[in-house]
Amino acid sequence: MQKNIAIVGAGLVGSMLACYLSRRGHKVSVYERRPDMRKAGYIGGRSINLALSHRGWKALKGVGLQEAVSKISIPMKGRVIHDTNGGTAFFPYGKEDQAIYSVSRGELNKIMVIEAEKMKDVNFHFDQRCAAIDFNSNTITLYNDNTREDKQVQAxxxxxxxGAFSExxxxxxxxxxxxxxxQHEEYGYKELEIPADKNGGHVIEKNALHIWPRKSFMMIALPNLDGSFTVTxxxxxxxxxxxxxIKTEAxxxxxxxxxxxxxxxxxxKIKHDFFTNPTSSLVTVKCFPWKHQNACLLGDAAHAVVPFYGQGMNCGFEDVQELNTLLDATGExxxxxxxxxxxQRKPNADAIADLALYNFVEMRDLSGREDFQLRLKIEKKIAQKFADKFMTHYAMVTFSDLSYNEAKKRGEQQSELLDKIMSIPGIETKWDGDEVLTIAERWIAENRN
Amino acid sequence: MQKNIAIVGAGLVGSMLACYLSRRGHKVSVYERRPDMRKAGYIGGRSINLALSHRGWKALKGVGLQEAVSKISIPMKGRVIHDTNGGTAFFPYGKEDQAIYSVSRGELNKIMVIEAEKMKDVNFHFDQRCAAIDFNSNTITLYNDNTREDKQVQAxxxxxxxGAFSExxxxxxxxxxxxxxxQHEEYGYKELEIPADKNGGHVIEKNALHIWPRKSFMMIALPNLDGSFTVTxxxxxxxxxxxxxIKTEAxxxxxxxxxxxxxxxxxxKIKHDFFTNPTSSLVTVKCFPWKHQNACLLGDAAHAVVPFYGQGMNCGFEDVQELNTLLDATGExxxxxxxxxxxQRKPNADAIADLALYNFVEMRDLSGREDFQLRLKIEKKIAQKFADKFMTHYAMVTFSDLSYNEAKKRGEQQSELLDKIMSIPGIETKWDGDEVLTIAERWIAENRN
Structure with missing residues (x-):
């Protein structure tokens, strides 16, 4: 039976939800507070580039958007770590063919709105701020801040x-x-830029996520199609x-x-950018319930996370796909x-929120430490040897669709194994030997069967 | 310099704040969403009776309200525990002259508004819902739901x-x-009543807080002036x-x-009351910061707690008094x-929130257990013997103005001592002997100097 569905928010998750629900035959109206990003341009200056990974691609594929999006994405095969002397080192994220994909939030959003609007019975309404909701009748009061007019729609x-500041x-x-x-972090972030060279080329390694880890703070850079990098x-x-x-240019x-x-x-342009761009804050939102009567939150509105695992959008896309699967399973x-x-989603949203906070420590501090780099190398070696029973923690989150909650639990277990291995005297030289694999094999036999 | 001060909320904390600020010479306007409780009557049916204790009295005294309030309060000298067979036992809260005081929220609120309004430059405005605030100019938009008119005031x-659901x-x-x-508890509460006898007398012990502890749930009763008890x-x-x-009368x-x-x-009237009165929920609110520009939260708006330590109002009153002390200290x-x-207040508000949650377990479960009753008896015995160095945990919270945070810390420490004493074999018979006092004396020497 065709339903009349209202979606508040034409961001990434809202547009993807519109696509999935249109495919199911419903009438979908999407209401967005901001102006149409296809005309107005996306308001940047405070948006980290996104890193699309397995979960995101899977959801895009499910609604036929993979091809369109792949045209605007750049594979990043690993981290390039920049030390304070300007030295660099490359650490692959996974196997040779595995990568996460840098994509501009603005460009991706445009594509998704364009594709969603092509679908049957999907309509976007911009400049429509959700000002009030009567959940008993599922009526939304929408306010246009330009015309100062309001209207009511029922769904x-x-x-x-x-999003994170969901009305x-x-x-x-x-x-x-x-x-x-x-909960806000005591950290802020600011967008900066490494421009392209004269020929539109990338001036540092294109297919990587660059990190300047400095223990209590960091800078990162993700590649753009035009040869520039978005730096944060x-x-x-x-x-x-x-x-x-930092109060003065000096x-x-x-x-x-x-x-x-x-x-x-x-x-x-670093000094100009620094004093022009805003300093944004980092928030984690957890809430429950997500459903109230015939209304439901999803994406950042239900579970905003800090950006350090690059999973906010991927998690939101996975929300949409799981909702779709449940609609199949329950016969709508x-x-x-x-x-x-x-x-089903709440424990996974909580898990990725916690993992994202943890990963800030990994990015800004651990990633620059030799012992941690060795630890990752050992974890990978074990994952290669026992591929059917052991994934690296990063791979579980990024290259698989194992539930986030399960990934978190397994990661914590594996961490005990790696602690034990790292405490072997002389591990710096022994790491490539048989001892490590023997310990790992025994651990796997005890823990993964 | 006289300030133009706006207070949103004419509840207990708002009216007390009005009194203190008027005494300091300021012009105070209080805006309340509800109708004037002096005319409309207080809307009951979901209000636990309050238990005034030391901190509350101290703040009332500071602004000359002690006498007026003492006329409507009933001392409760201890707990009467009712077992499932109808047997009862009395456990005093403190020393012979110590008590907490049962008072009706509605009556107390009326007195406080009446007294506040007598003071210089204090004005109350009812039916004024705070609909929006511009913090830059400290302008409040107030909406009257009856006349459907709004107005703006600047302070x-x-x-x-x-309150807990602060606009x-x-x-x-x-x-x-x-x-x-x-955060809401998975528990609700419902107000019921034990009416007075024909002569307006109390049908169970008047000067006590009655508890029917049933492990995972409980009923309590607090005395009213008219001979009835408010039961929850x-x-x-x-x-x-x-x-x-419980869906049917049967x-x-x-x-x-x-x-x-x-x-x-x-x-x-139990069946009537049960199906007529609402089932209310229990919420803890923690937030920070409380101050934004020239606006500040206090009382439940800043730190709503569950009611099980009877400290919500007392903490709010202490807020007002500490604010007053700080105004003195900073020269306004x-x-x-x-x-x-x-x-200064945030750690104490967090502490009493945690203590209040803990005390639910004590009231509904522990208070009915013999081993816990013995534990309290031992704690009291130690407090009597070493009065200058050791207070019972209950006394620190209820009969002192030690900061809540310090009370919580000391309570946790003392708990270790009591665990140790309770683990002495045969403590049931030995509790009144010298061994307990010797252990306590040593512990005090090590921990309280």
Whole structure:
């Protein structure tokens, strides 16, 4: 039976949901607070490039968007670590054919809206801010901040896919027994740029994610199609090496010279960008329930995570795909589907939120340490040898569709094994020997059967 | 310098704040969403009676309200525990002259509004819902749901004292870097009543807090001036012995007969009350910062706690008094005061929130167990013997103004001592002997110097 479905938010998750629901034969109206990004251009300056990985591709494939998106994505096969002397080292993420894919949020969003709109019974409405919701009748009051007009729309099913600062969630927060946690890090981030060379080429390794790990802070760079890199500085708001210590152009210059000397010559506009672009904050949102009557949150609206595992979008896309699978499984019993959806997804959303926080420590600190680099090498060696029983933790999250919760649990288990191996005296020289594999084989026999 | 101060919320904390600020010479306007409780009557049916204790009295005294309030309060000198066979036992809270005081929220609120309004430059405005706030100009948009009119008021300083579901906090939540946790228990509560006898007398012990502890749920009763008791059932929403299991009058009757047989004959309207009164939820709210520009949260708006330590109001009153002390200390530097206020109060608000959750376990389960009753007896004995160095945990929270955070820490420490004493073989007979005091004396020498 065709349903009249309203989606608040025309971002990545909202547009993908529109695609899936249109394919199921429903009438879908998407309401977006911002202007049409196809006309207005995407408002950047505070958006980290995204890293598409297995879960995201799988969901895109499920609705025929893989080809269109692959045209705007650049494979990153590993990390290039930049040390304070300007030296670099490359660490592959997985096997030779495995990569995560750099993609601009703005470009991806445009493609998804364009593709969704081509589908049957999908309509996008821009400049429509969700101002209030009556959940009893599933009526949304929409307000146009330009014309100062409001209107009301009614839907059979209402989805909140309106991001970390979701208006749908704010409304749901006022219903009984809604639990919420919104926690900001004491870190901010600022977008900067490494421009292309004169010929539009990339001036540092194109097929990698670049990291300048500096223990308590870091800079990263992801490649763009036009030869530039989107650079992001993550630093504490206050204290040592913080944004707070950079008030003047001279202070900015000294900061970057001291910490990222090899990057400075590549960033001619660095001082301009630093003082023009905003310093954004990093938030984790956990809430429950996601479903209230005939309304449901998904994507960042239900579970905003910090960006350090590159899984925010991938998780949101996986939400949509799992919802679709549940609609199949229940014969489109919506109430049953949404109840199962929140119960099934919540532990996974919590897990990726925690993993993303952990991965900040890995990126800004551990990734630059030799003992940790050795640890990853050993983990990979074990994964190669016992491929059917052991995946690296990174691969579980990034190159598989094992549930995030299971990936987290297994990662914690494996961490005990790796702790044990790393404590072997002389492991620096012995790591490639038989002892490591023997220990791993025994551990696998005990833990993975 | 006289400030123009707006307080959102004319509840207990809002009215007390109005009194203190008026005494300091400020112009105070209090805006309350609900109608004037002096005319409309207080909307009950979901309000646990309050237990005033030392911190609350101290704040009342500071602004001359002690006498007026003592007229409507009834001392409760201890717990009366009711077992499933109808047997009872009395456990004093502290020394002979120590008590907590039962007071009706509605009556107390009326007195406080009346007293506050007598003071200079204090004005109350009812039926004024805070609909929006512009923190840059400290302008509040107030909406009257009856007349459907809105107006705007501007203040030098704005306080949000509008309770657990604070509108001021909802507005603050949308400002950058606001951290929030709102967590509901899987328990609800429902207000019931033990009426007075024909002569207006109390039918069970008047000067006590009555508890029917039943491990995973409980009923309590607090005395009222008119001879009645306000009774509250706390039970899980779902599962064994839950509200969910009581759908019919027969089920209600069986539930109360089975669990509270001695109370049933005292509650003739029990079935009516059970199906008429709402089942309310229990929420803990933690947030930070409390101050944003020239606005500040306090009371439940900043730190709603579950009611099981009877400290919600007492903590809110202590907020007001500490704010007043800081205004003295800073020479009325408001910015400095509010910055210090949130830093100083936040750890204490967190501590009492945690203690209140813990105390639910103590009330519904431990208080009915013999070993726990013995433990409290031993703790008291130690406190009597070493009065200058050792207070019972309950006394630290209830009969002292030691900071909640310190009370929590000391309570945790003392718990280790009591664990040790309780593990002495044959402690049931030995508890009154010298061994216990010797162990305690040594522990105090090691830990309290």
């Amino acid at each position: 059979d099913i209402l989805f909140g896919a309106d 749908v969630r704010y409304e749901m927060q006022k219903t009984p027994n809604f639990n919420l946690m919104q 500085l993550f630093a504490p708001f206050k204290g040592e090496n913080s944004f707070d210590t 202070q900015a210059e000294a900061y970057f010279q001291r910490n990222f000397p090899d990057a400075v010559p590549l960033m001619p 019993n919506w109430d049953d589907t949404l109840n199962k959806f929140e119960l | 030098d300083i704005l306080f949000g004292a509008d 001021v906090r909802y507005e603050m939540q949308k400002t950058p870097n606001f951290n929030l946790m709102q 059932l706390f039970a899980p929403f779902k599962g064994e012995n839950s509200f969910d299991t 089920q209600a009757e069986a539930y109360f007969q089975r669990n509270f047989p001695d109370a049933v004959p005292l509650m003739p 530097n408001w910015d400095d005061t509010l910055n210090k206020f949130e830093l």
